[in-house]
Amino acid sequence: KQEVTQIPAALSVPEGENLVLNCSFTDSAIYNLQWFRQDPGKGLTSLLLIQSSQREQTSGRLNASLDKSSGRSTLYIAASQPGDSATYLCAVGDGQNFVFGPGTRLSVLP
């Protein structure tokens, strides 16, 4: 059974810092991995999708990497801004199901 963990559970940084969020999964037989952000009381917003054949995806200040063999993905946020404050979730897709991690709650202080 696929299990997804995220470290750290919470992170607080000053504005302008670069930061890395980690996602680990136990079964490397995945189709893809998707990163989302969730603002309080809101739904999920897709950030990046990495297919299993890819190693990284970039969108603006965000870069996500995937290492299937070690069961890891990282989300790199460059030059963080207060508007980046949210909970970040990774989800691993196995072809029929998506398993979500518990999330990392990020606070970027002005």
Place this chain on the structure above:
Amino acid sequence: GAGVSQSPSNKVTEKGKDVELRCDPISGHTALYWYRQSLGQGLEFLIYFQGNSAPDKSGLPSDRFSAERTGGSVSTLTIQRTQQEDSAVYLCASSLASVAGGFYEQYFGPGTRLTVT
């Protein structure tokens, strides 16, 4: 174009009543997913549809939960004889789907907040 929409946005119901939650996916998205997010918990996968069929219903928490999708578009999640532990935010997502397996990017609706009193 329009995103995924869900209705109602909020629902308060008495224990024991039935409720119906609705999801309108993005036009052209053949895959549709239901999730549940309880207070302070992660997202729990409930069920997914490819077209009108649901290959795997094992994620539904109990036989009080059922879901259907007609016309390959709108889906309804029905909870019968609601219990207090059913209180959660129910999220729906849709995506394009590969016939060979695997999925494209998921787009989420705003969710329905269900409170069972």
